Amino acid sequence: MKLFFRLLRAVLGPVLLLKERLSHPAGMQRVYAEQARVDKLCQQLSLYQFKTCPFCIKVRQEMRRLSLKIELRDAQHHAENRDTLLAQGGSAKVPCLRIAAADGSVSWMYESNDIIAYLRQQFGRK
Structure with missing residues (x-):
């Protein structure tokens, strides 16, 4: 069973990464001072992730939309x-x-939807 999932990950992983790269969302634009404040707050955050995990990709895409520099x-x-x-x-x-x-x-905080909701609440447009 483990071998099946490793094989599946090996086949689908590059496809998921390509899709992530091609569907790179535009980041939120903030004035310099506000982006500097957001960057400072993001220094308190880090995202534990797998590069090809679809749920991790979903969170990384939201981080790009919100222009967040969170350590991976x-x-x-x-x-x-x-x-x-x-x-x-x-x-x-x-x-x-x-x-x-x-x-x-x-x-x-676990669960991609909870993480995205938290990031939107903290850093989304008010």
């Missing part, structure tokens, strides 16, 4: 990222958004 952490090929995700987030599931608050607390 590969949890598929980097064991340290996967281990951090499992130890601190509680599950090795992706996508997962790590949110560090100003008070030093950290929360972990």
